[in-house]
Amino acid sequence: MSLDILKGLATTFKNMGKKPTTISYPEEERELPPRFRGRHVLHRYENGMERCVGCFLCAGACPADAIYIEAAENTEKERVSPGERYANVFDINMLRCIFCGYCQQACPTGAITLESIYKLSSYYPEDAVYHKEQLLEPLGEATLGSSPDWFEAPPPQDEAGQPVPQESRIFDGSEASATSVGLGMLPTERPILLTNKEQDVDRRVFERLSDPNEKEGEQP
Ligand code: SF4
Ligand code: SF4
Numbered sequence: 675m676s677l678d679i680l681k682g683l684a685t686t687f688k689n690m691g692k693k694p695t696t697i698s699y700p701e702e703e704r705e706l707p708p709r710f711r712g713r714h715v716l717h718r719y720e721n722g723m724e725r726c727v728g729c730f731l732c733a734g735a736c737p738a739d740a741i742y743i744e745a746a747e748n749t750e751k752e753r754v755s756p757g758e759r760y761a762n763v764f765d766i767n768m769l770r771c772i773f774c775g776y777c778q779q780a781c782p783t784g785a786i787t788l789e790s791i792y793k794l795s796s797y798y799p800e801d802a803v804y805h806k807e808q809l810l811e812p813l814g815e816a817t818l819g820s821s822p823d824w825f826e827a828p829p830p831q832d833e834a835g836q837p838v839p840q841e842s843r844i845f846d847g848s849e850a851s852a853t854s855v856g857l858g859m860l861p862t863e864r865p866i867l868l869t870n871k872e873q874d875v876d877r878r879v880f881e882r883l884s885d886p887n888e889k890e891g892e893q894p
Pocket of ligand 2: 725726727728729730731732733743761780781782783784785786
């Protein structure tokens with residue numbers, strides 16, 4: 675018997691009584707560290723209002739251009755968030771996302787966090803685009819997510835008005851503010867992310883560009 679075989683057998687016997695390092699997924703799952711960055715969750719306040727104020731700051735901070743937002747104005751009759759605006763559309767393309775957590779870090783209201791959700795496989799690429807309906811906590815839930823594990827807890831609702839531009843590098847919809855978060859000088863009344871030719875189809879860009887009355891790159 676060669677020495678190599680003896681060495682191999684010794685390794686086998688040495689490890690025979692030890693606990694295996696593998697687990698039987700999916701029956702068993704590992705406990706993830708509190709700062710694990712998986713799929714995003716959009717949070718609510720205790721009274722059900724959405725934390726997101728549609729400020730676009732997360733989209734501006736995203737290095738992978740994975741977030742698409744359409745903001746809408748709150749009205750006295752219909753108030754969705756405590757700010758002037760709320761996110762009427764909030765999509766995240768998980769095929770683009772690199773799970774860096776910059777969006778979470780940029781958010782002034784603690785509206786978006788990355789959580790321990792890692793089962794993100796899908797048959798079709800379009801299913802990897804998560805919409806607000808999938809990302810938002812259901813009514814009755816009001817968690818902070820992983821925010822306190824990374825930063826200080828987000829501000830309470832009465833301090834979460836529409837963010838002020840420039841002072842805190844937060845996007846308020848104005849040109850000046852768009853520049854402050856690196857979005858250039860595009861007029862911002864129109865969804866900014868739709869003006870880039872290289873956007874994904876899922877961002878409805880082609881739908882809009884195919885409109886003969888609306889030329890590519892043309893601003894309203
Ligand atoms: S985790 Fe990073 S890449 Fe993913 S959406 Fe947020 S900022 Fe973009
Ligand atoms: S930064 Fe926060 S509040 Fe602003 S649009 Fe993104 S998720 Fe909403």
